[in-house]
Amino acid sequence: MKKLLERIKLCKLPPPQRRSLPYECYWEDSILTQEQERIFSNQWLGLGRSDRLENPGEYEVFELCGQALVLIRNQDKELRLYANTCRHRGAKLLDGTGQCQAISCPFHGWTYSLDGNLMHAKTMAENPSFDFEEHSLIEYKLKELQGFLFVFLGNKPTDLSKQLGNFSELHQPWSMNELVTTRRATFEVQCNWKAFLDVFNEYYHLNNVHPTSIDNLYNKPEEADKTTGDFASQFGFTAGTGALLEVDQINALPIMENLEAPWSLGARYSWIFPNMTFAASQEAIWVYEASPITSMSCRIRQSICFPKNTTTLPGFKEKSQSYYQRLDDALDEDIVALENQQKGLNKSTSLQGQFSTLMEANVATFSEWYANKII
Structure with a gap:
């Protein structure tokens, strides 16, 4: 472990010399345990x-x-x-999605209000030492910012505004509070959670992985933005919109109201550390959350959002299908590359390549942030 920590320190070098994360960080179970303790329990998660x-x-x-x-x-x-666990003897309370007037345990019938308070527990009122108030559901802190939802799973929530720094200021042109989600999807990928977020945040792979789908839409990005919080962000100009395939540009929806140049001429890719990333384009944003299942697999939740007034336009339903197709096609191409990368990473000796400073700027910033958390 000592040698590994020494290699992780190379991720803190200045950008021109900075090294990628050691390969073990993408497959070693003990590293995932460290992440759970030092990152996921001590950060607001997207x-x-x-x-x-x-x-x-x-x-x-x-x-x-x-x-x-x-x-x-x-x-x-x-x-x-809430924890999806009954306070009686730990049974799972709910499955999937749905609607209920109260949360009732299928095992012994303990029933909770929508605020998590225990309302009914048969025969327990007969026990003078039983306190209903002591048996509320375990609840986790939630906060909303710019239309995004955050949770703190640890015991001592930190200051979300401090964690995000100048995030709101940097993303103000997109009026994110006013966007509405039109499609969500959840799926699993056979790669480490960090690898999935890495690929979304770098331009370096585009001409190899997306040669005919989206590569020609993206120009060389601008320098990464200066951020004061736990996130990275980089803007780049596009030929048309990056939210559509090259062949579907004719289906472009209107640019967001009040979004002016240069922001109306490209896309901003941002990564809120540790687990949520999104792209803000001219007319839409699309969001990914990544959560580890194992050290070599992850669960991904995807959303795409538009301004509310766009969703009411004639023809929106038809044109939005082209946006969903772009997400699906590019994602399919990325998953092939990611699962191939994971096969190369697995059990491999750590070689730690250097970053392309401009083309992998967000990934390099995350690498430094991660090193500071793990060491």
């Missing part, structure tokens, strides 16, 4: 967009970093996040 589960009682069940969770909207239309 949960994608907050505009979901519109009605009281609507819920969705998912796992994040091995924890079974249920996201639900309460009677006051506030989102709440």
Whole structure:
């Protein structure tokens, strides 16, 4: 482990000399354990967009970093996040998605309000030492910012505004609070969670992995932006919109209102450390959250969003299909490359290549941030 930590220190060198993460960070189980303790339990984690589960009682069940969770909207239309575990003897409470008036355990019938309070536990009122208030569902802190949802899984939540620094200022031109999500998807990829986020944040692979789909749309990016929080961001000009395939540019939807040049002429790729990334283009944003399943596989949640007034335009339903097709096609190409990369990484000796300073700027910034967290 000592030798590995010495190699991780190379990720803290100045950008021209900085090395990529040691290969072990992409397959070693002990590293994933360190990530759970030093990163996932001590950072606000991205949960994608907050505009979901519109009605009281609507819920969705998912796992994040091995924890079974249920996201639900309460009677006051506030989102709440609970451990998907009964406080009696640990049974799973809910599955999938749905809507309920209360959360009832299928094992012994303990029933909780949408605010997580235990309302009914048969025969337990007969026990004078039983306190209903002590048996509420385990709840995790949630916060919303710029239309994004964040959770803190640890015991001592930190300051989200400090974690994100100048994030809101840098992304203000896109009016992200006003965007609505039109499609979501969840899937698994046989690669380390960091590898998935890496590939979304670098231009270096485009002409090899996406030669006929999106490569010709992207010009050489601008220098990475100066950020004061735990995130990286880089803007680049595009020929047309990067949100569509080269062959579908005719289906481009209107540019966002009040989005001016240069931002209306390209796309900004941002990575909120550790686990959420997105691209903000001229007329849409698309978001990915990555969560480890094992050290060599991950679960991905994808969202795509448009301005509300765009979604009401005639022909939006038809044209939006071209945007979804672009996501699907580019993703299919990326997954082939990622799963091939994982096969090369597995059990390999750490060689640690250097970054292309401009073309892999966000990935290099994450590498330094990660090294500071792990060491």
